[in-house]
Structures are given as structure tokens and as C-alpha cells.
Amino acid sequence: MWLHILKKDLKLHWPYVAAVLALKVAAVWMIQKMGIFAEPPQWLLLHAFIDLAFAVVAGFAIIVVVQSDPVVSNNDDWLIRPIRRSDLALDKIAFAALVTLLPTFVFDLGVGLMHGLDALPAIGASAYTALVIFIGVGLPALAVGTITASWPQAAGIVFAVVLAWIGGFIVTNGEMADLGNWPVQLALLAILVIAGALILGLQYGRRNTATSRGVFAVATICAMAVIFTPRIAGYLIQRVNGNVATTSPIRLSFDDQSKADVIGKAQQFMGSVIYVPLKVAVDPNRIVTINNVILSIASDDGKPLFLDTISLASGHPLRQVSNVLGGIFDGASNGHKSNYQAVNLPSDVFAKFKNTPGRLSLIYLLSSYAPAATIKATLPFGVPQKVAGFGVCETRLNPVNDQVVDLYCFPATNSSKCIAATVLDPAGASIGAPQTRCSTTSTQWGLNTAALTGPGQLVVELPAANGAGIRPLALTTYKVASHFTQTVVLPRVRLTDLTGSAGS
Amino acid sequence: MIIEARNIEKRFGGYKALSGLSFSVAQGNVYALIGANGAGKTTTIKMMMNIMTPTRGDLTLMGAPSRKLTSHHLSQIGYVSESQVLPGQMAVGAYLDYLRPFYSNWDEALEKTMLRRFKLPMERKIRALSQGMRIKVALVAALAFKPKLLVLDEPFSGLDPLVRDDLIESVLSHAEDLTIFISSHELNEIQGFVSNVGFLNQGRLLFENSIEVLNARVRKIRVTLQSTARPPDTWPGAWIDPGTSGNVLSFVHTAFAEDRLASEIAAVFGGVKFVQAEPMDLRSIFTTFARVQQMNGG
Numbered sequence: 001m002w003l004h005i006l007k008k009d010l011k012l013h014w015p016y017v018a019a020v021l022a023l024k025v026a027a028v029w030m031i032q033k034m035g036i037f038a039e040p041p042q043w044l045l046l047h048a049f050i051d052l053a054f055a056v057v058a059g060f061a062i063i064v065v066v067q068s069d070p071v072v073s074n075n076d077d078w079l080i081r082p083i084r085r086s087d088l089a090l091d092k093i094a095f096a097a098l099v100t101l102l103p104t105f106v107f108d109l110g111v112g113l114m115h116g117l118d119a120l121p122a123i124g125a126s127a128y129t130a131l132v133i134f135i136g137v138g139l140p141a142l143a144v145g146t147i148t149a150s151w152p153q154a155a156g157i158v159f160a161v162v163l164a165w166i167g168g169f170i171v172t173n174g175e176m177a178d179l180g181n182w183p184v185q186l187a188l189l190a191i192l193v194i195a196g197a198l199i200l201g202l203q204y205g206r207r208n209t210a211t212s213r214g215v216f217a218v219a220t221i222c223a224m225a226v227i228f229t230p231r232i233a234g235y236l237i238q239r240v241n242g243n244v245a246t247t248s249p250i251r252l253s254f255d256d257q258s259k260a261d262v263i264g265k266a267q268q269f270m271g272s273v274i275y276v277p278l279k280v281a282v283d284p285n286r287i288v289t290i291n292n293v294i295l296s297i298a299s300d301d302g303k304p305l306f307l308d309t310i311s312l313a314s315g316h317p318l319r320q321v322s323n324v325l326g327g328i329f330d331g332a333s334n335g336h337k338s339n340y341q342a343v344n345l346p347s348d349v350f351a352k353f354k355n356t357p358g359r360l361s362l363i364y365l366l367s368s369y370a371p372a373a374t375i376k377a378t379l380p381f382g383v384p385q386k387v388a389g390f391g392v393c394e395t396r397l398n399p400v401n402d403q404v405v406d407l408y409c410f411p412a413t414n415s416s417k418c419i420a421a422t423v424l425d426p427a428g429a430s431i432g433a434p435q436t437r438c439s440t441t442s443t444q445w446g447l448n449t450a451a452l453t454g455p456g457q458l459v460v461e462l463p464a465a466n467g468a469g470i471r472p473l474a475l476t477t478y479k480v481a482s483h484f485t486q487t488v489v490l491p492r493v494r495l496t497d498l499t500g501s502a503g504s
Numbered sequence: 505m506i507i508e509a510r511n512i513e514k515r516f517g518g519y520k521a522l523s524g525l526s527f528s529v530a531q532g533n534v535y536a537l538i539g540a541n542g543a544g545k546t547t548t549i550k551m552m553m554n555i556m557t558p559t560r561g562d563l564t565l566m567g568a569p570s571r572k573l574t575s576h577h578l579s580q581i582g583y584v585s586e587s588q589v590l591p592g593q594m595a596v597g598a599y600l601d602y603l604r605p606f607y608s609n610w611d612e613a614l615e616k617t618m619l620r621r622f623k624l625p626m627e628r629k630i631r632a633l634s635q636g637m638r639i640k641v642a643l644v645a646a647l648a649f650k651p652k653l654l655v656l657d658e659p660f661s662g663l664d665p666l667v668r669d670d671l672i673e674s675v676l677s678h679a680e681d682l683t684i685f686i687s688s689h690e691l692n693e694i695q696g697f698v699s700n701v702g703f704l705n706q707g708r709l710l711f712e713n714s715i716e717v718l719n720a721r722v723r724k725i726r727v728t729l730q731s732t733a734r735p736p737d738t739w740p741g742a743w744i745d746p747g748t749s750g751n752v753l754s755f756v757h758t759a760f761a762e763d764r765l766a767s768e769i770a771a772v773f774g775g776v777k778f779v780q781a782e783p784m785d786l787r788s789i790f791t792t793f794a795r796v797q798q799m800n801g802g
Binding site for chain 2: 001004011012068073074075076077079080082083084265361
């Protein structure tokens, strides 16, 4: 009979379903319109907003439908009808799947296939994304719907959860866990699945609202604890798993001698950004990405002043060690005598210790990528092509700087996270140094789920003079080789000496 | 017995809503649970329907514990309550269409007959209906599947007399082989068709009797004495709610027997001029018992 109840729910609440589908169609349409080059860039923000609206409207629709046969009630008609509670639960779960899982799977798969991705990885990625949306939006909405009797009550609970999140954000100074980190994601999904199943079981099995609300509160606290556990927790789990290498393919050290020179080159974006001058020695065959940095500051007499995970400063020009990707060290970096790496400091910490001489210690959490394969591909301007190991790639003359050729790839679901590209001369030799780039999106279980709906990734800029877009390219795929740490110690510095203004 | 309650207790936190409640309803009976507001009638019914669970005690419906009522049992129980929340966003016709497949013995002809009788607008949404119309919709949805048991919780509350009569008539026209359990304040209306009455007061069942027994054993007695009435020092336990006016003394006899009355009166008052024994309607019996309970602080 659950289908009969579902038909009733769809008849009564079709406008919500239509709104959810319309938002998903709009998001897909934008992805298609933006294409590989993700233009206009403003659309990315609008697309993110529409994706958020899709989740919010889907969640709202689920709560409304669950409350149309409310469990928290002593007067509703369904209670005295021969309606099996298991049928009712199945109906509500099916509705939740219908507005979260199904559209996500169908439309994301469609986008992936339209971009020329292979069917199996596209199905895997869209199925995983759909499952995450169901668990992340559908299950919590079902839980909220079953433990509340009215929309204001549900809104109150959602508001309380948002308040808890804001509280956590303030207390931890915005140090949220990286949701792309698999231990964090797995922990969150486990909490949601266990709590969701418990609440649905308790409510539809026993109508035990008091216990269900307790479960919801505990699950919220657990989820907040996971979200606001410093990122290092995920890294430590990887270390326990034995996935962290003891030897490192990179050596970082404080570049004291060229400090003034390095900092003089830095552009001061914000008052609380410091620039750490580094000597970098890296295996030329490896790409190393910075996942995170733990900073400790101690006074001259060894008294600890500050210890926390800090974020990398973004928005810095290319060709610096810390570039827009948040930190890539590659073979090309070895050519530079010195580099600096920009990190954000909490403004209050900077203000408090900026003139205090002390010892800075930076623990870098790093991942290294080794080349997997090199593919020769001819990518003439404006012709998207499927490139094995990358996805669908296209070149164009940069619309702002005609000295540069852009190579964009819409990564395949199982594509390489990093890319190195060079132009080949007629003899097959590389012209100039390879240009490298790593995708900012994370992969789960080998699936790059953002590949389906995140255009504008794996962007490489090649010198037009080398003949990119005309001559063939050598594209190198990379695979993760190891995760490791490196510690850089700055023996006695003042934070103000590490700012851009200090160098001028 | 189609309903059997044994020593039911229901607590809401520290508040004891029902205590030691025991009653039974035989098949084919029309049982009225009467009592003042807050006496525990609705709580009793909600426990019967497995909407609430008793804190203690055994409550069975059609042989099954109320907590284990299945869809099979519920497909044989009709329920109408003044506080019943029908799906307001559904039209009357859509609502009945939705319910039909849940009942294997739904009688469409009966449904149509009742719809015609009640003149219900099929296309109108339930939330746009008046309270009387909503109760009529609930009654159609409670009788169309020919239930074995009909549970009515204050179904006539706030309805005008015409609608009330229409509903009662409709219920009675389908009462054959039907067991009815009703809680109501409209005692005069239900008096005509109830077979048994249970009087609930502050969570306790004060008495339970068939309407015949109740009518036979409860009388308003007026005793006209020779001189100014002076109440006796001790009253027989079965005489309640005494009053005096001049040389007339009145009370309610709860164990009336015509052949014993004269001797009972003589034993208490000695010589009397005149004794009058009047039968009481259900409302008067209810209000008398309620008043006595109130005066006794119980």
C-alpha cells in the first residue's frame, strides 16, 4: 500500500516536486551553458546557489510530506486507519528518494554522459553523489519531519542546528573539518544513517518521540564534533592506517638569507597574512600539494603562545609556491632560488604577537603525486575531446591575454587529480617547462563526484608562443604516491617581519 | 466481550489521568462513557485505539491487546471524534478514494447512500467544510466499510440540533450488529439508544450499568413530612444529594425498589404524609452524581 500512499502524497504535494525538479534542471542547464571553461565565472556562484536551493526546497518538501501524516499527533486521521506504519515509513522514504536521490542521479549522470565521460564511472559517481544527497538532505529532513508536528516546530529545530553550527564556527575560528576528507565524510554519513534509521524506526515503530528527539540531539552534537574537529584529525586517522610515508620526496626549510628578498616580492593582501620564506628541494618527478599547516608560536623562553591549524592564503599570483591552489610544489619550483608560502593567521593572534620575537614552527601536511602515464594529444582550439585519464579537454586562446593558451579539462570521474602539460615540437621533444595543476575537488572512493557538475577544473595555462592549440601536447597523469609531514622552523622572528609591508 | 478494560492506569508525568479503570462492552451493545470535562473519556478512547498507551493495566479490543492492534483490527473499527484531524488539503471525494483501498469490505453503495443523505460536496477541500460537515465526512469514512465496532468521541459537540439528529439517525440506521462505544456530553440525545452507561469521574469509574438497571434503580424521591423537615442524623448510603424545602425533603435514591421504599422511608422518618418517586433522565442522573462527587471533594 506504500505506493498508494505515495500517489496520494504526490498528488497533494506535486508543486514541491516540480520546484525541486525545476531547480535541478536549472542547475544542469547552467552547467551545460558554462561548458568546460566555466564561463561566465559569475554563473559558478549562481550555480552553487541553485544547488543549495535545490537541497533546501527538497528538504522542505520532505518535511511537509512527512507532516501531512504526522507521527507526533494524537488526533490525525491516519492513526485510526488500517495503514501499516511500515507502509507509511516506506512511502515517506520513497518520497525523500524521489526528490533527492533520483533527480541527482539522473541529471548528474546525464551531465557526465553529455560531457563524454565513460558510462560506468559516470554511473558510479552520480550514484555516489545521489546517495550523499539522500543521506545528507533526505534523511535529516525525514528525521525532522517525524519528530515535529508542524512547520514552525521543524523550522525551530533547523534553526537550532544552524545556531549550533554557527556556534561551532565561532568557537573554532572557522576551522571546519575538510568535508572532502574521507574519514570525516564517512563519519558524518555514518552518524546521519544511524541516527536517521534509529529515529525512523522509533517513530514509525513505537511513536517514541521523546527518545527520537534525544537521538536527534545526540546525533547533532556528534556531527558538530566531527565537523569542527580540526582537520588534522582526518590526517591522524590516515597516519594510524599506515598511509603516511616516513620518507618525503620534498625538503622544506626556512630561507633565512633571502628573507628580505622574498618578502619584498610578496603582495600584502590582508593584514593577518604572513609569508614564510622557504627553500624547496623537491623530486622533479613529483607534485606535492599542501593539505594543511599547523602553526605553533613560542616565545624566546620557550613558552607556547599559539598552536592551531591555519589555512593557506588564497588568491596569490601564479608562479609563487603558494598559488591559487593553496600550495603546489613541483619540479618547476626548483628553478626558483627562493619561494614564499602565504598563510592566514587569525587576526587577533596576529595583532597580539606581531611584535613579539619568537620561534615559529610550521608542520606541513602534504601529499605527493607521482607521474602515472603520459599521453600525446592534439587539442586544437575550440574542439572538446575525450582524453584518457583526464576526461574531456579543450584549448582556447586566453580571452584577456593572447600570449596564453588555456587548457581546460572537465575531469572524468576517475581522472588524475593533477596534470602536467607541455607543448611538443615536431621531433616530439617538450618546448619549455611543463605546466602543472591539481584539481581542487576531492575524490571519494576513487570517484571524482564533482567532475559531474564542477566545470572549470584542471586548468593549465600554456605559452601561446610554444604553439599550444596548434602543436600536439604531452599530458601527464599523476597518482597519489604518499602523504607525509614536513616541519619548518623559523628560529627567531617577529610576525611583522614576515608581512609584505616589512619588505618594502 | 468486544472491549475489555482491566485496572487501567494512565499517567502524564506526575499527573494520574486514569486510575483503576475497568469496564467491558459486549458485542452489539451501545456503551456510553459519560463524565465531566477532564474526567478521562478521551484518554480512555485514545488508549483503546492505540493512539496512547496505558501506563498500567490490560485493555483489549476484539480480543487483541490495544497496543497490538493491527491493520486487520483497525479495518473493523470506525472512529469519529470531535478532535479528529482529517487531511484538510484533500477534497472529500479524493479522501474517500484514498481510504477505499485500505478496507476490503468497503461498501461503495453504502458510501454513496450516505453521501447523498449528507449532501456532501465531493470537490470541496475538507478544510473548507464546517465542523458539522467534517463530522459527516468522518462518519461516512467510519461506516462505509461496515465496521464491527464504532467508537465515537464527543461526536456531537458544538453541532446544531438538526445536524446532531441527522447524525444520530444515520448512526442508528446502520447500528445493526454494530457495537458502539460513545463518549458524549449530549446525554439527552444518546439516552434514546445507549444500552450501557459508565460514569467516569476524575479518572475513576464510579459506576457501570445497563440503562435499564440505571433507570430502574435511580429515582428522585420527594417525602412530604407531617411537620417541618429535619434531615436525619445518618443517611442511608444509597440516598444522595439531599435537600429540604418546608416540610418536603428530597433526595436521589440509587438503589430504588418500589416494594421496599415505604419501609425504608418509615424507618428513617417515621410517619410521612406523602412519598413521590420520579424516574430521572440520564442528564439528571449524571449531574446528580457529578454534584455529589464535587461536594465530597472526590
